Structures are given as structure tokens and as C-alpha cells.
Amino acid sequence: MTPRAIEVLASASVVAAEDTRHTRQLLQHFQVEADLLSLHEHNERERCDGLLQRLAAGDSVALVSDAGTPAISDPGFVLVREARRAGYEVVSVPGACALIAALSIAGLPTDRFVFDGFLPHKRGARQQVYARYLRESRTAVLYESSHRIAQSLADLVEVLGGERMIAVARELTKRYETVLSGTAQEVLAQVEDDDKQRKGEFVVLINGVEVVPSIDVGLEAVLRPLAEALPPKKAAAVASQITGCRKKEAYDFLLSLK
Numbered sequence: 001m002t003p004r005a006i007e008v009l010a011s012a013s014v015v016a017a018e019d020t021r022h023t024r025q026l027l028q029h030f031q032v033e034a035d036l037l038s039l040h041e042h043n044e045r046e047r048c049d050g051l052l053q054r055l056a057a058g059d060s061v062a063l064v065s066d067a068g069t070p071a072i073s074d075p076g077f078v079l080v081r082e083a084r085r086a087g088y089e090v091v092s093v094p095g096a097c098a099l100i101a102a103l104s105i106a107g108l109p110t111d112r113f114v115f116d117g118f119l120p121h122k123r124g125a126r127q128q129v130y131a132r133y134l135r136e137s138r139t140a141v142l143y144e145s146s147h148r149i150a151q152s153l154a155d156l157v158e159v160l161g162g163e164r165m166i167a168v169a170r171e172l173t174k175r176y177e178t179v180l181s182g183t184a185q186e187v188l189a190q191v192e193d194d195d196k197q198r199k200g201e202f203v204v205l206i207n208g209v210e211v212v213p214s215i216d217v218g219l220e221a222v223l224r225p226l227a228e229a230l231p232p233k234k235a236a237a238v239a240s241q242i243t244g245c246r247k248k249e250a251y252d253f254l255l256s257l258k
Contacts, residue, residue: 005093006030013059016051018066018075026064039063044078051079055088067201069097073117073143098172099141102203106167107181109208113139119152119204126152130159133206140206149202153188156206160184165207171200219243219250227254 009015010032016039017023024036039047051061063070063079070076080090103110119142120126126148133140144152149168156166162185169179180187180197191197222242226235236251243250 001026001030002093002095005095006032008093009034009062009064011060012062014051014054015062015064016047016079017064018070022066023064034062039079040075044075048079048082052082052086052088055083055086067096067098069095072097072099096173098143098169098201098203101172102167102169102179102205103139103141105179106169106205108139108165108167108205110139112137112208113141115141118143118145119148121148123151123155127155127159130156133160133208135209136206137208137210139208142204142206144202144204146199146202149198150188150191152204153184153191156204157184157188160206162188164209167205168197169203169205170197172203174200176200219245220253223250223254224257227257 009027009030012034014035014037015023015027016037018038018040020036020038027034027036037047039051055061061083063076065071065074065076068074071080083090099115103113114136116129116132119129129142153168156164162183164184165182166184166187167179167181168187168191169177171177176196176199178197180190182190219239222239223235226238229235230238232251232254235254236247239245239250240247
């Protein structure tokens with residue numbers, strides 16, 4: 001907990017928590033006294049009106065999730081949306097977030113990534129999600145549970161192939177934190193061989209693929225000899241004039257030849 005987070009909790013009129021049992025222990029530890037009420041996926045919409053009324057009365061509301069950042073695959077989105085619509089200021093108090101923590105230590109590209117939250121429970125739907133990344137160039141990040149991690153990785157291997165580079169981060173910021181990385185087949189074998197690697201909360205990260213621009217066969221026939229005689233930008237401009245293609249399409253293809 002940062003000093004700012006403790007200060008915010010201490011100054012809040014009410015703390016809306018995903019799990020009041022855990023948050024009550026947290027407040028007691030820091031000797032914070034505040035009204036505490038539950039706000040989770042099953043009651044968030046019902047709670048919104050009451051919390052907005054408290055804001056209208058001049059109270060301040062602190063939103064806390066059980067583990068992680070509120071509204072990031074956790075309750076909070078509905079309340080934040082409704083508070084902003086009503087004209088109230090919503091301020092971020094940065095804290096733990098498994099998505100960002102995993103990206104920072106996985107050893108996979110972080111300049112561009114896509115986050116798809118929790119994987120589906122059912123195998124068919126899960127495989128459909130994995131199929132999205134067959135040609136995805138960005139690092140993909142997903143959450144998975146201990147009950148399904150082994151089967152989920154087996155599905156990943158089946159859909160994306162055993163050679164795709166991945167990382168699996170487990171129990172981030174906790175005592176038994178581990179990060180496994182390598183090919184999908186290697187990581188699956190490690191998880192299957194060690195039951196400890198099937199316990200806890202998981203972040204699955206999938207390396208993106210290098211996408212080579214598709215190109216018309218006729219355009220390629222024009223571009224290749226031009227590339228031998230001209231700089232890429234000039235070759236792309238000439239090819240665009242001859243074939244009517246976009247300059248960027250021709251230029252990207254020329255770069256892929258190097």
C-alpha cells in the first residue's frame with residue numbers, strides 16, 4: 001500500500017469493496033475507520049444509485065477491489081461510468097495490476113499488447129479466443145484460473161502450435177510468485193509436471209507473430225526490379241504510379257524484403 005492510498009482510504013466517507021472481509025482486515029491493519037459496503041459483480045448496478053446519492057450529499061467514495069485494480073477485470077466499471085456521467089470527478093490511485101506486472105517481467109514485447117481478460121470456462125469458447133492470435137502481431141495477455149490452467153495451455157498448443165513463445169506468471173506479488181517462459185510446449189510440460197505450478201492465479205502472455213504484408217503478385221513483379229535500382233521510397237512511388245496501389249502498401253512490402 002502506498003502512503004497516498006492509505007490517505008485516500010482514511011479520508012473516504014465510504015469504502016466500496018469487492019470483498020468486505022479482506023478489505024476490513026486491510027482497514028484495520030492501517031487503523032482506518034470508514035463505512036464499508038460490498039460492491040461486486042452481482043450487486044454493482046444496485047449499489048450505484050445509493051453511492052451516487054452519497055456523492056450528491058457531499059460524501060467521498062473509495063473503490064477497492066479484492067486483488068488488483070478496480071474495473072480491470074474486476075468490479076468498478078459501472079460505478080465509474082455512472083459517476084462520470086453524473087459529473088463527479090473520478091481519480092485514479094494506482095496500485096497492483098496483474099496485467100501490467102506480468103508484462104513488465106515476462107520478457108515479451110511490451111510496446112504493443114492486447115488484453116482480453118479472463119479466458120472462457122468452456123473449451124470450445126476458449127479455443128476460439130486463442131484462434132484470434134493466429135495472426136496477432138501484438139503480445140496477448142489473458143487471465144486464467146488454477147482449475148483450468150493445464151487444459152487451457154493444452155488448448156493453446158493445439159490452436160497456436162507448440163513453438164509459439166509464451167510466458168505464464170503465477171501469484172504475482174505474492175509469496176510463491178513464479179514466471180515460466182519458453183515455447184508453449186515447454187511451459188505446458190512444466191505446468192503438467194509440477195502440481196505447484198497449477199495453484200494460484202495466472203496471467204498467460206502470448207508472443208505476437210511477425211506479419212508479412214500480403215501483396216498482389218503483379219505488384220510484386222513490378223516492385224522487385226524497382227527495388228534493385230531505386231531507394232525504397234522512390235521504388236514505392238513509381239510502383240504506385242504504375243499499378244495504382246497505395247505507396248505505403250508498396251513501401252511496407254519493400255521493407256519486408258530486407
